[in-house]
Amino acid sequence: MQIQQLFSNRVGVIATMHHKEKVIAPLLEQELNLKTIVPSNFNTDDFGTFTREIKRPGTQIAAAKLKAKTALKLTGETLAIASEGSFVPHPMVPYIYSNREIVLLLDKENEIEIIGEEFSIETNFNHQTIANLQEAEHFAQKIGFPEHGLVVSWEDKDNNCREIVKGIITAAKLKETITIALNNSVNSQVNLETDMRALYNPTRMNNIEKATLNLLTKIKSLCPQCSAPGFAITEKIAGLPCEMCSLPTSLTLSVIYQCQKCGFKQEKSFPHGKEFADPAQCMYCNP
Known part of the structure; x- marks a missing residue:
């Protein structure tokens, strides 16, 4: 079983709406000779959001599989690639967050499932409760704004619900949103957090690229007995x-x-x- 025979000129569906194909597609196309596409009208927020409106269905791997399977149903293809990230306190180092990225390849035609992974402390994942614009600007500077986006949320005193504004990438939009939030917040406090969606977070996008490289390493690792790809630890x-x-x-x-x-x-x-x-x-x- 040769890698080129398995993947050459096949269509690989990248299950994303957050521009992850920018780092995933070039690597897979070059190394596997794939033709990649991104399905239109594919809402990955249905599989969980970092801002907690929608809970992720099951584990990180389960969510990636569900994305891949859904993308295949939408397109009628047989090969899909899906990515999923998580951010948790580092298991060994106190007070430091870590980012685990997985990139999953699901091949229904050959019944192959391979997962690339990157575990990194390179992340700007952070959040803070602020009470004025100066605190917001200080937090923004600390996390690498405006290259990295921000999310503002607050409990609205009139609507009695949680309001969220995502994808803030300009100083003007940050000032406008913080002003509105402070004026309408129940307790005059606002929650500020990093936008961890890949298209607003180049640090995370870099980790997704590394997970894709790990995926390719595993794909190229062939079983000594049957030559199937994905002979991994x-x-x-x-x-x-x-x-x-x-x-x-x-x-x-x-x-x-x-x-x-x-x-x-x-x-x-x-x-x-x-x-x-x-x-x-x-x-x-x-x-």
């Missing part, structure tokens, strides 16, 4: 021995690659090219 085994005392550490000793088509597994030791761990990483030598 499914398990990491800890226990790399300490260089000083030889006791096992929490660092990765080996990884398991598995083919999603035939189920073939292969273990690779010392995936990072090191047979021993630095004693600084050992709980015995450096408790």
Whole structure:
């Protein structure tokens, strides 16, 4: 099974309405010889919004799959690419947010599903409650405005509902929106947050590009047994021995690659090219 035979001259539907095709399409077209399209009237807000009006259906991967399947139904094609991002506190580093981006390729014709991923602390994800225009301008400067967009929301005292203005990318629009929000807010406070939609957030768009590159790396990794693409790591085994005392550490000793088509597994030791761990990483030598 050759990569070019699988994908060459096929139509790949990129399930987006936020211009993600700008970074995804050139890479896939060049490396896989695909012809990419973006479906018209495809509303990805139906699958969840960062501003919380619509909750994401299930996990990050489940949402990406749903986007891809919906795009295929709309277009009648058999190959789709969908992206989904999440922003959470870093699991190891306090007070720092992280961005996990996945780019999923769904091939119904060949029954292939491959997921590229990028986990990064390169993100401007942030929010703040402000009480005046000066605080808003300070926050905007901190997050990289106007290259990065902003979202303003408030509890409206007249309509008794949450008002939201997205995609703010000019100083004039920011001033206008903050003024309206402060004058109409229940408690004279306004919530300001980064617009995390890809077209308003070049930092996030860069992470989507990296996730696409990871996807391509996995596509080009072929199963030694059946040659299907997507022969990727499914398990990491800890226990790399300490260089000083030889006791096992929490660092990765080996990884398991598995083919999603035939189920073939292969273990690779010392995936990072090191047979021993630095004693600084050992709980015995450096408790």
